[in-house]
Amino acid sequence: MSEDDFEPKIVAFCCHYCAYTAADLAGSMRLQYPPNIRIIRLPCTGKVDVLHLLRAFEDGADGVYVAGCMEGDCHFINGNFRAKKRVQYAKKLLDEIGFGGERLEMFNMSAAMGTRFAEVAKEMVERIKKLGPSPIRGGKTKKDGDAL
Amino acid sequence: MVIVATGGEELKPDEYLYGKNERVMTQLEFEEHLVEEPQFSAAQKTVVMIQCVGSRNEERPYCSRVCCSTAVKNALRLKAKNPDAQVIVLYRDIRTYGLMEPYYREAREKGVVFVRYEPEDKPKVEERDGKLAIEFFEPTVRRRVTIYPDTLVLSSATIPRENEELALMLKVPRMADGFFLEAHIKLRPVDFATDGIYVCGLAHSPKNITESVAQAAAAAARAGTVLANDTISVGGVVAVVDEEKCAACLTCVRACPYSVPVINERGKAEIDPVKCHGCGVCAAECPGKAIQLQYFRDVQVLAKCDALYGKEEVAA
Numbered sequence A: 001m002s003e004d005d006f007e008p009k010i011v012a013f014c015c016h017y018c019a020y021t022a023a024d025l026a027g028s029m030r031l032q033y034p035p036n037i038r039i040i041r042l043p044c045t046g047k048v049d050v051l052h053l054l055r056a057f058e059d060g061a062d063g064v065y066v067a068g069c070m071e072g073d074c075h076f077i078n079g080n081f082r083a084k085k086r087v088q089y090a091k092k093l094l095d096e097i098g099f100g101g102e103r104l105e106m107f108n109m110s111a112a113m114g115t116r117f118a119e120v121a122k123e124m125v126e127r128i129k130k131l132g133p134s135p136i137r138g139g140k141t142k143k144d145g146d147a148l
Numbered sequence B: 001m002v003i004v005a006t007g008g009e010e011l012k013p014d015e016y017l018y019g020k021n022e023r024v025m026t027q028l029e030f031e032e033h034l035v036e037e038p039q040f041s042a043a044q045k046t047v048v049m050i051q052c053v054g055s056r057n058e059e060r061p062y063c064s065r066v067c068c069s070t071a072v073k074n075a076l077r078l079k080a081k082n083p084d085a086q087v088i089v090l091y092r093d094i095r096t097y098g099l100m101e102p103y104y105r106e107a108r109e110k111g112v113v114f115v116r117y118e119p120e121d122k123p124k125v126e127e128r129d130g131k132l133a134i135e136f137f138e139p140t141v142r143r144r145v146t147i148y149p150d151t152l153v154l155s156s157a158t159i160p161r162e163n164e165e166l167a168l169m170l171k172v173p174r175m176a177d178g179f180f181l182e183a184h185i186k187l188r189p190v191d192f193a194t195d196g197i198y199v200c201g202l203a204h205s206p207k208n209i210t211e212s213v214a215q216a217a218a219a220a221a222r223a224g225t226v227l228a229n230d231t232i233s234v235g236g237v238v239a240v241v242d243e244e245k246c247a248a249c250l251t252c253v254r255a256c257p258y259s260v261p262v263i264n265e266r267g268k269a270e271i272d273p274v275k276c277h278g279c280g281v282c283a284a285e286c287p288g289k290a291i292q293l294q295y296f297r298d299v300q301v302l303a304k305c306d307a308l309y310g311k312e313e314v315a316a
């Protein structure tokens, strides 16, 4: 499959207080972003579990990201720092099994950042397009060599 | 219950010789002269007003919404006291929207002159031989014109009042320009995403008094829906412990940002649903998966993952 006709499947775990509202704002601002993103709402990124991230990949997502409040702005004080740690841990797991940790990312944004929401979506789609389909969907693993 | 109504103020301009020449003033200062000094109006032979000072530029892309009507209002006020005064308004677009349009028409009828300028070719203001000189391009005669007014009035931008500390304290979002951002432009226009905090007036965006009052009434009504109740039912999004699975490891006790979980007399973690804020941190941290956050239980989140891209039989 070439880079052009590969349409990545991406799951975004979004905090209710920021990224999820930013997505709404992006809509009200009529911003365009790739339709590859599917959102799962969480009360705070502090709720995200490594289990959820891995299940999304297992289900066939080519990329996954977690979008939480700006650092210091988490509505529940520090949930986004906990999420950051878990994402980093999951990235390491993905690297170890040759899946590629760069398929997973953590972003921070505020509810006012409709434009940033759209940017992140584009950024992630471009990144995953370069990486190609997930190994679960028949893509190459990192150990096969030239994934990037 | 908090209603954020910290308002806004007029920007002190840093252009057009403001602060350097005493004949240059903002609309508010001009209005004060008109009202407070009986001799002021009669002494004005020529007044120039410049619109969109500090608004609709790169730094502040928004329209301040009140300055066009304020300019028209003050022009009419001067004309009423001194009909011979010449008033020239240099504008980009006249936005006397809604029911303020008749004032614009009245101003034109009374001889106020409106001249359009382009943002790339703003009026030039300088001192020449002790006089204030305004030079601009007049599009109808296609010529550069210089006028020596008694007063130059700047329709300066409306900016939010200093509110950073408050925003950080309440953890409510602001736009890049400092105005507070509502939960949803259309569906929740005076709410913040955080329960019990509302916003209205100039703190939210530039608007005139009628609009501020309407929005204030809306915010008060929203707060009333909560205050009118004798009891409040807290949201169902709270953490629940499965005592069977709990090993009393204290992870949740340490992780909760609000110190809600405690170990009860049975030696198990206990979470008071009234105190729980529903963030889900404990549920994610519990090594024994003994905690579930209602409405965001692991099976629910995983079912969403499955439903998005998973195999049909998993989703079912």
Ligand SMILES: Cc1cc2nc3c(=O)[nH]c(=O)nc-3n(C[C@H](O)[C@H](O)[C@H](O)COP(=O)(O)OP(=O)(O)OC[C@H]3O[C@@H](n4cnc5c(N)ncnc54)[C@H](O)[C@@H]3O)c2cc1C
Residues within 6 Å of the ligand: B005, B006, B007, B008, B009, B010, B027, B028, B066, B069, B070, B073, B157, B158, B159, B161, B166, B200, B201, B202, B203, B207, B208, B209, B210, B212
């Ligand atoms: C230059 C200018 C000209 C205008 N002309 C017109 C006009 O001609 N006609 C018209 O209809 N509208 C006009 N408006 C708009 C009008 O002034 C506003 O719509 C209205 O004043 C907004 O009311 P508010 O209560 O939201 O804010 P404000 O009137 O600004 O009141 C906010 C109040 O909150 C206080 N405050 C701020 N922070 C705190 C804090 N942390 N704790 C406690 N108190 C705090 C402030 O001191 C202030 O008293 C004009 C506005 C400007 C800037």
Ligand code: SF4
Residues within 6 Å of the ligand: B051, B052, B053, B055, B056, B062, B063, B064, B065, B066, B067, B068, B069, B092, B093, B094, B095, B155
């Ligand atoms: S109300 Fe008029 S003067 Fe004020 S920013 Fe808008 S267009 Fe410019």
Ligand code: SF4
Residues within 6 Å of the ligand: B241, B245, B246, B247, B248, B249, B250, B251, B252, B253, B261, B268, B269, B285, B286, B287, B288, B289, B290, B291
């Ligand atoms: S983290 Fe889990 S196992 Fe540990 S005390 Fe809390 S509920 Fe019990």
Ligand code: SF4
Residues within 6 Å of the ligand: B238, B239, B255, B256, B257, B258, B259, B260, B261, B271, B275, B276, B277, B278, B279, B280, B281, B282, B283, B293
């Ligand atoms: S959900 Fe959040 S607030 Fe409630 S007990 Fe768990 S960590 Fe504390």
Ligand code: FES
Residues within 6 Å of the ligand: A015, A016, A017, A018, A043, A044, A045, A046, A067, A068, A069, A073, A074, A075, A076, A077, A078, A079, A080
């Ligand atoms: S509330 Fe948004 S990340 Fe915690």
